[in-house]
Amino acid sequence: MNLLRVEGMTKRFGGLVAVNDVSFSVDEGEVVGLIGPNGAGKTTVFNLITGNYIPDQGQVLFDGASIKGLRTHKIVDAGIARTFQTIRLFQKMSVLENVLAGQHCRMTTGIFGAFLQSPKARAEEQAALDLALEELEFVGLRHEANNLASNLSYGNQRLLEIARALATKPRLLILDEPAGGMNHQETDALLELIRKLRDRGITVFLIEHDMSLVMQACDKLVVLEYGCKIAEGDPESVKNNPKVIEAYLGPDDDEE
Numbered sequence: 001m002n003l004l005r006v007e008g009m010t011k012r013f014g015g016l017v018a019v020n021d022v023s024f025s026v027d028e029g030e031v032v033g034l035i036g037p038n039g040a041g042k043t044t045v046f047n048l049i050t051g052n053y054i055p056d057q058g059q060v061l062f063d064g065a066s067i068k069g070l071r072t073h074k075i076v077d078a079g080i081a082r083t084f085q086t087i088r089l090f091q092k093m094s095v096l097e098n099v100l101a102g103q104h105c106r107m108t109t110g111i112f113g114a115f116l117q118s119p120k121a122r123a124e125e126q127a128a129l130d131l132a133l134e135e136l137e138f139v140g141l142r143h144e145a146n147n148l149a150s151n152l153s154y155g156n157q158r159l160l161e162i163a164r165a166l167a168t169k170p171r172l173l174i175l176d177e178p179a180g181g182m183n184h185q186e187t188d189a190l191l192e193l194i195r196k197l198r199d200r201g202i203t204v205f206l207i208e209h210d211m212s213l214v215m216q217a218c219d220k221l222v223v224l225e226y227g228c229k230i231a232e233g234d235p236e237s238v239k240n241n242p243k244v245i246e247a248y249l250g251p252d253d254d255e256e
Contacts, residue, residue, distance in 0.1 A: 002061075003028040003172055003203050004049070004080075009058035011041075011048055018044045020227040021058070026172070026220075031194060031204040033214045033235075036224035037247065042207045043085060045224070046174055050082050051075045062172070081170035083161040085177045085207075091150040095141060095160055098149050099132040102167030135163040139193060155186035162193070166202075173197060175206040179213055191217055215239070223247070 004026040011019040019041045026032045034042050047053045049060055051072040060068045067075055081102075090098050136142045139159040144152060149160060158178055165173055179187045187210060194217045197204050208214050214221065214235070221238040223231040225247040231238050238244055 001028050002026070003063060004205065005059075005061040006045070006049070007059040007061070009045070009048060009055045009060065011044055011053055012056050018227050019048065019055075022224070022227070022229050023058075024222045024229060024232055026203060026205050028171075028203055029198065029201065030219045031198050031206070031217050033218040033221045034205065034207050034224065035209075035211075035214060035221055036230075039226075040224040041227040042224055043176060044227075046082065046176055046207065049075075050080060050174065076168050076170075079169070079171035080174065081165035081168045081172075082174035083158075083165055083176055083178060085180065087154075087157050087161060089149045089157055089160060089164075091148070093149060094145065095136065095147050095149055095152065096129075096132055096145040098160055099135055099163050099167050100128055102164035103128045103131065132163075132167060135166045138166065138196070139163045140189070155182045155189075158182065158186075158190075159193070170202065172203045172205060175204065175208075177207055177209065179208055179210045187213055 002025045006025070007023050009019055009022045010017065022041075022045065034045060036042055044053065048055050051067070051070055051074070054069050059066060062078055062080060065078075067078060067080075070078070090101060093101070133142060133145065136145055139162055141156060141159055141163060144156065149157065152160060158181070162173075162175070162178070179190055182190060191213055194204055194206075206217075218235055220233065221231070221235055222229060223238060223241075223244050230243045230247060231241045233241075
């Protein structure tokens with residue numbers, strides 16, 4: 001079943017067509033990679049899905065309903081969370097506080113209940129704390145809960161962003177270059193985490209330049225060039241697609 005469907009999506013910035021009539025789908029339970037050369041329009045596609053931009057043409061459907069034009073917080077409410085290419089943590093807050101901040105959209109206690117510390121507010125705060133610790137355990141950062149986010153290694157800051165996104169209880173998790181800046185060991189751990197996310201029932205849609213990770217992690221790939229989709233399919237078929245080879249992957253070293 002399609003969880004996310006993009007139909008004829010186009011976005012222009014002045015005279016530049018950044019995304020040109022792009023259509024694809026992401027099925028529930030899949031790990032899908034969006035790949036292509038720098039400047040192909042990949043992050044623009046993510047921004048159009050998550051409400052940072054509004055498509056000039058086309059449609060974005062999530063679980064069968066249009067989310068085109070919704071504010072970003074409404075899209076999070078619907079069940080889509082994301083991380084960014086550039087780390088956006090609250091650096092002076094603790095690791096735990098960063099994850100708790102991700103749960104804000106799911107909190108129901110009003111300001112007066114929170115101020116008066118009603119039984120409902122106390123129960124909700126405890127549930128939020130328990131969930132935050134569970135997500136930190138899931139990504140391997142439980143032992144860093146009381147540390148400042150700024151004190152984490154670069155790779156662990158990437159993992160903290162994922163934990164914060166998971167705290168919103170997403171059905172679809174969008175990751176923008178999650179392995180960027182990671183060493184080989186950290187990338188291997190990320191690959192295992194992505195597999196754990198799929199096993200947990202979370203659909204994953206990612207942009208990534210590390211082709212080894214992409215080929216191992218993804219069930220399907222969508223390939224962009226100059227804002228246009230040039231291929232869509234399983235990793236092996238995409239890897240052998242002549243258009244993709246020419247545009248992005250490059251010929252084998254032994255080809256003349």
